[in-house]
Amino acid sequence: MFPTQRKHILLMSSWFPNRLDAFVGNFVQRFAQLLTSEYQVSVIHTHGDPACSRIEKEIDESDGVFTVRIYHPVSKNKFVHWYWQRKALSTALDEVEEVDLLFAHVILNRGLQFIRAKHFYHCPLIVMEHASYYRKEIREKFTRIQRRIIKRTSLHINELLACSAFLQEDMKAIFPTTKSTVLPNFVDTELFYPSVTTSTGYKRFLHVSTLDESVKDPETLLNGVALAVKAGYPDLHLTVISDQPSEKWQEMAAQLGIAGNVTFGGPMSWNEIAEQMRQHDAFLLTSSYETFSIVLAEAWLTGLPTITTPVGIGKDLDPSLGIQIPIGAPQALADALQQLIDNTIQFDVSVIREKGLEYSEDKVIGQLKTIFERHLIDHD
Structure with a gap:
């Protein structure tokens, strides 16, 4: 001892x-x-x-x-x-x-x-x-x-x-x-911090979860991405990081015709996830339920705007942090993705980071x- x-x-x-x-x-x-x-x-x-x-x-x-x-x-x-x-x-x-x-x-x-x-x-x-x-x-x-x-x-x-x-x-x-x-x-404030390079647009999206379909709703995630791609946004790219098997969802992405738009990876350490966040433009959360959602806090610390359902600390999301979408609504996700890619909404990295510092x-x-x-x- x-x-x-x-x-x-x-x-x-x-x-x-x-x-x-x-x-x-x-x-x-x-x-x-x-x-x-x-x-x-x-x-x-x-x-x-x-x-x-x-x-x-x-x-x-x-x-x-x-x-x-x-x-x-x-x-x-x-x-x-x-x-x-x-x-x-x-x-x-x-x-x-x-x-x-x-x-x-x-x-x-x-x-x-x-x-x-x-x-x-x-x-x-x-x-x-x-x-x-x-x-x-x-x-x-x-x-x-x-x-x-x-x-x-x-x-x-x-x-x-x-x-x-x-x-x-x-x-x-x-x-x-x-x-x-x-x-x-x-959240580790020294590990999760914004990228030194400023993004010129929103094309690279990140999702981190167990892909548990009972609460994380990867089906809505992939259907939303597919709808956005088919609506004329072929350059959209989603990275999915999970510590659980993803074969089922890789197959679904292929069936939806978006295999080239989605990359699956993991498991990863916190250091690796933090680096991944700095390499992306925004974070996606489609869960039907979260008690907290540590990944939202990590994304905010990294200065990433988020598209999230109203769960955990993402409930009643302030518009300065991102876009809130209903649970189980792939079209709403697709619409939100299009808004970001079209740069119809502007976000301040420092404001988003300040929210993350609450944790x-x-x-x-x-x-x-x-x-x-x-x-x-x-x-x-």
Whole structure:
């Protein structure tokens, strides 16, 4: 462990990078790194691995963060699986001592682990939500176990954080009386910055997502581009970056006759995505739902105007930042693309960047310190 007199913050999350998926929950890992400027920081995470026949421990100390990952066997027998989950968590808890505050992320499906850790360390529990399962059409389909996890966890939360006002509103149906605060995700202001060369027009468009058709709506994205190309804009080019397979969407682009207008790439590091943003003229987001949308904040920091649906931090988009389009409306996307290419709207890079700076590391760590300190004082 790192020798320090600073307060000790422990992070836990239902999503966290692991040997089975190196990208899931990477924003939680970044929160851990952010907090090291003010606190001693540890992370514990348990994960089922079908390749395991016993508990396997993975401990890492890097970037100022002490991280404990415990892998455990997976069983179809729910009682056996429960046994391995509890044993994995016990193993993890034994590796970290004297925690002052537990900062947990994403209640489903590890909320009960958060409760156990809170009792183990006798410390306050602050939970930050990022997940999209609070929207009405999803929450109405919660299983009995999911409802139980959420209800029990809510009884032990000292403060609930939502990554956007958009998400906070959806969460009220589940947490009508729980104290909640909006705390945004943050963006690396040194990594995402505008290009030194000024674009002479809007022809190069960028989209970054998982391409999950249930929320990212790549079908509207490609249909909108196809409509714009067919309307007389053959020089339009879209770059799609994703950390998930894109073969289905490459095939769709070919069927629409725009294979030459769309380039698929990824996965990419944040450094590579930042460079890609500087090489493009505008950013496109066609999601049907977002709790935050970190890529919008990154695009704004880079000075890119955005065409976006009214989701996450893109809801009620200021016209100085781009063009808002309805959800699932490829013709509206095509019209917006044509407006940009025709230069009928002018944007100020400095104004767009200023909006992105609302999500800077300094502002978010300042907000977190204020939240943490009031609970740490009560705890002391």
